[in-house]
Amino acid sequence: MKDKKLYIPGPTEVRKDVIEEMNQCLFGHRSDTMTDLYTTIVEDTKKFLETDNNVIVLSASGTAFMESSILNLVDNKVLSATCGSFSERHANIAERLGKNVDRLEYEWGKAVKPEDVRKALEKDDYDAITCVMNETSTGIRNPLEEIGEVMEDFPDTMFIVDAISALGGDYIDIEGSNIDVIFTSVQKAFAMPPGLAVCVVSGDAYDKEVNSDSSSWYGGFQRSIDYYNRKGQTHSTPAISLMLAYRKQMKYMLEEGYENIDKRHKEMAEFTREWAYEHFDMFPEEGYMSQTVSTIKNTRGINIAELREKVDEKYNMAFANGYGSKLKEKTFRIGHMGIHDVDSIKELTDAIEDVAGL
Amino acid sequence: MKDKKLYIPGPTEVRKDVIEEMNQCLFGHRSDTMTDLYTTIVEDTKKFLETDNNVIVLSASGTAFMESSILNLVDNKVLSATCGSFSERHANIAERLGKNVDRLEYEWGKAVKPEDVRKALEKDDYDAITCVMNETSTGIRNPLEEIGEVMEDFPDTMFIVDAISALGGDYIDIEGSNIDVIFTSVQKAFAMPPGLAVCVVSGDAYDKEVNSDSSSWYGGFQRSIDYYNRKGQTHSTPAISLMLAYRKQMKYMLEEGYENIDKRHKEMAEFTREWAYEHFDMFPEEGYMSQTVSTIKNTRGINIAELREKVDEKYNMAFANGYGSKLKEKTFRIGHMGIHDVDSIKELTDAIEDVAGL
Numbered sequence: 001m002k003d004k005k006l007y008i009p010g011p012t013e014v015r016k017d018v019i020e021e022m023n024q025c026l027f028g029h030r031s032d033t034m035t036d037l038y039t040t041i042v043e044d045t046k047k048f049l050e051t052d053n054n055v056i057v058l059s060a061s062g063t064a065f066m067e068s069s070i071l072n073l074v075d076n077k078v079l080s081a082t083c084g085s086f087s088e089r090h091a092n093i094a095e096r097l098g099k100n101v102d103r104l105e106y107e108w109g110k111a112v113k114p115e116d117v118r119k120a121l122e123k124d125d126y127d128a129i130t131c132v133m134n135e136t137s138t139g140i141r142n143p144l145e146e147i148g149e150v151m152e153d154f155p156d157t158m159f160i161v162d163a164i165s166a167l168g169g170d171y172i173d174i175e176g177s178n179i180d181v182i183f184t185s186v187q188k189a190f191a192m193p194p195g196l197a198v199c200v201v202s203g204d205a206y207d208k209e210v211n212s213d214s215s216s217w218y219g220g221f222q223r224s225i226d227y228y229n230r231k232g233q234t235h236s237t238p239a240i241s242l243m244l245a246y247r248k249q250m251k252y253m254l255e256e257g258y259e260n261i262d263k264r265h266k267e268m269a270e271f272t273r274e275w276a277y278e279h280f281d282m283f284p285e286e287g288y289m290s291q292t293v294s295t296i297k298n299t300r301g302i303n304i305a306e307l308r309e310k311v312d313e314k315y316n317m318a319f320a321n322g323y324g325s326k327l328k329e330k331t332f333r334i335g336h337m338g339i340h341d342v343d344s345i346k347e348l349t350d351a352i353e354d355v356a357g358l
Numbered sequence: 359m360k361d362k363k364l365y366i367p368g369p370t371e372v373r374k375d376v377i378e379e380m381n382q383c384l385f386g387h388r389s390d391t392m393t394d395l396y397t398t399i400v401e402d403t404k405k406f407l408e409t410d411n412n413v414i415v416l417s418a419s420g421t422a423f424m425e426s427s428i429l430n431l432v433d434n435k436v437l438s439a440t441c442g443s444f445s446e447r448h449a450n451i452a453e454r455l456g457k458n459v460d461r462l463e464y465e466w467g468k469a470v471k472p473e474d475v476r477k478a479l480e481k482d483d484y485d486a487i488t489c490v491m492n493e494t495s496t497g498i499r500n501p502l503e504e505i506g507e508v509m510e511d512f513p514d515t516m517f518i519v520d521a522i523s524a525l526g527g528d529y530i531d532i533e534g535s536n537i538d539v540i541f542t543s544v545q546k547a548f549a550m551p552p553g554l555a556v557c558v559v560s561g562d563a564y565d566k567e568v569n570s571d572s573s574s575w576y577g578g579f580q581r582s583i584d585y586y587n588r589k590g591q592t593h594s595t596p597a598i599s600l601m602l603a604y605r606k607q608m609k610y611m612l613e614e615g616y617e618n619i620d621k622r623h624k625e626m627a628e629f630t631r632e633w634a635y636e637h638f639d640m641f642p643e644e645g646y647m648s649q650t651v652s653t654i655k656n657t658r659g660i661n662i663a664e665l666r667e668k669v670d671e672k673y674n675m676a677f678a679n680g681y682g683s684k685l686k687e688k689t690f691r692i693g694h695m696g697i698h699d700v701d702s703i704k705e706l707t708d709a710i711e712d713v714a715g716l
Binding site: 003004006008010011013014016019020022023024025026027028029030031059060061062063064066067071089092093096097098185187193194195196213214215216217218219220235236237238239240241242318 | 361362364366368369371372374377378380382383384385386387389417418419420421422424425429447450451454455456543545551552553554572573575576577578593594595596597598599600676
């Protein structure tokens with residue numbers, strides 16, 4: 001199988017030498033070699049994300065942190081800001097865990113508004129609010145920074161952010177935005193092989209979990225943080241091979257720097273949007289468009305399934321259809337994150353132009 | 359770093375070509391390539407384990423299934439048979455999730471007795487019982503087959519088995535033993551790189567979760583099983599690279615066959631025990647000794663930390679100290695699982711003899 005170029009919103013392209021880094025024999029997860037590996041990836045991640053909060057790297061997809069953030073921090077009630085499939089998933093997870101969930105609901109394609117958050121938080125007491133940074137289903141980037149200003153006035157409510165398709169490709173000041181919990185999966189903007197998730201946890205969230213009625217063991221913040229502080233290791237056997245790849249790719253990320261990476265992603269997003277406006281239209285609300293995934297309105301009524309198939313056949317490239325039954329044929333999505341740049345995104349848009357005869 | 363030979367109870371030795379199998383570019387987790395990969399590993403695992411129950415391969419360590427088995431199946435009360443650190447962990451996880459837990463407690467080194475299980479289940483109503491197959495901390499192999507006979511009379515109580523350091527290296531008739539949920543981590547007897555866990559779930563457990571008050575999303579049985587039956591894929595992005603390694607190693611396992619693998623493990627266990635009786639003594643209760651990890655009593659009062667260090671330095675081999683503060687220096691442990699055989703175990707025992715001057 002010839003390697004397909006990935007423009008889906010994860011898994012995204014991974015450097016060859018990062019993949020090859022996994023080509024090493026295993027070692028004990030309680031050895032010094034492990035301590036060295038895990039300590040390096042945790043400290044490098046803190047450095048890269050410019051945070052002094054706790055960093056956990058867990059062997060799981062980011063969804064595991066959607067669940068454990070609820071289990072660890074919500075005893076009674078949670079407010080879920082929903083604006084698409086993944087933010088809705090966070091609310092569903094909380095409900096299935098038996099929690100009381102109030103939804104602050106937005107139409108798909110619209111962003112969460114800080115003033116609505118304020119009103120909702122003033123009406124009732126919540127253990128936490130969940131909000132997605134980048135709604136992968138619609139291509140919305142929520143104004144976390146402004147919502148964070150609101151959160152300043154509600155210090156007892158934990159600010160939980162699902163940043164799965166954004167973190168690392170779209171700059172966010174974590175502490176400055178009063179974010180208590182923010183997490184991602186590494187196969188998105190981190191451009192690593194899937195199987196690990198990263199979570200940044202504030203001291204307040206740690207304390208809240210310690211005093212909560214229940215919490216997760218596997219995705220527990222306290223347990224992971226304590227284990228790291230005591231031994232520099234993970235509480236359970238981690239995906240060692242994936243962590244080797246992580247260390248290698250994080251070096252590249254530190255080398256390039258968050259500011260430059262953010263700039264590169266901004267350029268890719270702008271390029272993609274300009275292209276979309278020329279040939280189609282953009283789906284998300286103006287002013288809130290994602291920096292890592294563009295959801296493009298299928299204004300030409302093209303058969304998206306067929307377009308994807310033909311681009312795949314002729315150019316060996318994969319981009320994504322619209323998400324879920326609501327948007328599947330009405331939109332299509334281009335992931336511009338990780339190690340891509342404007343030139344590599346242009347390879348895809350050229351291919352789409354050719355195949356669709358634009 | 360020269361590759362160290364691993365005789366710890368996981369991660370254990372992995373074939374070089376299985377590791378090299380990860381050296382492939384990623385692909386979309388909603389692609390046909392993924393469906394083919396995941397379907398193959400699920401069906402091959404069913405075939406290998408000789409089960410018609412549902413198989414889930416999750417990107418996580420087995421601990422995630424310790425937690426989700428409780429979240430999915432226990433609304434009210436669980437009976438936890440405890441006989442060491444890992445079975446005790448299962449009880450602790452349930453408590454931290456806010457569940458009512460009764461313990462059926464055994465001294466470390468003793469096995470769970472079927473008649474005690476019967477008495478406990480007759481006294482109260484339980485949603486489930488948790489029992490460890492192979493208590494890695496003490497080297498006990500619990501009599502699951504006999505406990506399973508007892509479970510025959512309690513069809514409403516789910517039989518949850520943590521088989522993390524045994525499954526695949528010690529034959530168990532899953533359906534024949536009335537086991538509803540049994541799981542392992544792949545870095546143990548499956549001899550794969552860590553980061554995946556395997557769970558076998560009965561139809562009864564599936565139904566119980568559907569009707570339960572709460573359940574896990576990430577480790578939910580229903581969600582994984584439904585997604586597999588509908589699409590042949592996983593509900594979240596899986597650790598694709600690790601699944602490539604899984605497919606390769608499972609082929610080897612099918613080639614050798616469960617019966618032969620079981621026989622090879624029995625031989626390794628018998629060899630290790632004979633060696634232990636000659637130079638030391640065995641720690642676990644007679645008649646209940648593990649087929650995958652031997653816990654040896656340090657009758658000579660050797661400094662185990664020093665012994666491990668010297669064997670490491672001179673022979674580049676790792677075995678394990680006793681587990682936890684209770685047993686750290688009083689015992690040591692040899693993992694004889696995965697791709698090892700009597701000859702490779704003898705390399706370690708020879709090394710220990712040499713270094714300890716036995």
